[in-house]
Amino acid sequence: ARTPGPLDSSGLKGHELALLRFFSAAQDCWQEVCLVTSTSAPDRAEGVVINRPLAKAIDRQLAKLLLGGERPGAPEPDERALDRLVGAFGAQAGVYVGGPDAQREPALFVHGIDGLSGAVEVSPGTRIFTGGLDAAIDGVISGTYKPLDFRFFVGRTRALSTAQGEYIALACARPIALKQCLGLPKPLWHEVMELAGGECAQLSRMEITKRDDLTDE
Structure with missing residues (x-):
């Protein structure tokens, strides 16, 4: 089992480093x-x-x-x-x-x-x-x-x-793209993903379960 703490990337293989970089980049633009x-x-x-x-x-x-x-x-x-x-x-x-x-x-x-x-x-x-x-x-x-x-x-x-x-x-829809994201009851990312339906809506519901300030309605 890996011990908790910062990941030492010095021993990673090329494809593992590529995956790590991809994950880091994805985290920067998440939601x-x-x-x-x-x-x-x-x-x-x-x-x-x-x-x-x-x-x-x-x-x-x-x-x-x-x-x-x-x-x-x-x-x-x-x-x-x-x-x-x-x-x-x-x-x-x-x-x-x-x-x-x-x-x-x-x-x-x-x-x-x-x-x-x-x-x-x-x-x-x-x-x-x-x-x-x-x-x-x-x-x-x-x-x-x-x-x-x-x-x-x-x-x-x-x-x-x-x-x-x-x-x-x-x-x-145009109103979604122009909506001000100031104190929305539900974050815009979730609203867009729900409107998209399918796997996007499923991903939104999964993320909502990780939060205690939102409900899936």
Whole structure:
């Protein structure tokens, strides 16, 4: 029997090391729900994790990160732009960790507002958009939109692939993809897996039995 404690990988064979690396990578993305925002190759895509909340309001320090990122040598965001962002989203906002890649880049702005100036649809027919922050700020300040109609993502998840089993590709309803994951009674991952049905729903039920704060209803 193996004694408890850290695993010594020095004695593992090549295929065992490969399995260990695969398991470690899978743990890093376990129960992530990603929205695909672009495809760079037939078998790989880029997206953002939509169920990893980071902040529920935007202060000035966070506003600097969202607008300008942390790129070496990048210019500081305009003071007026910071004032406007904090003015619109200072009391309420949905800010998420979009993934481990490009975390020093400005945030990705995602929403479902059709016709918003400066916005681009992620894929024809989805009615899910990126960009258009200036128009969104104007709309929130004027009362046309609510702060939680929009989401900010710090970082991206690149090289998304289903080839090794870390992710599975699912088509889901637009409201699910745009749902704010702030204090949901049931985590979004479980909701998506249950809607997918079959083995996905079975896996969700298995995971729920490991928790005492959720019930399988």
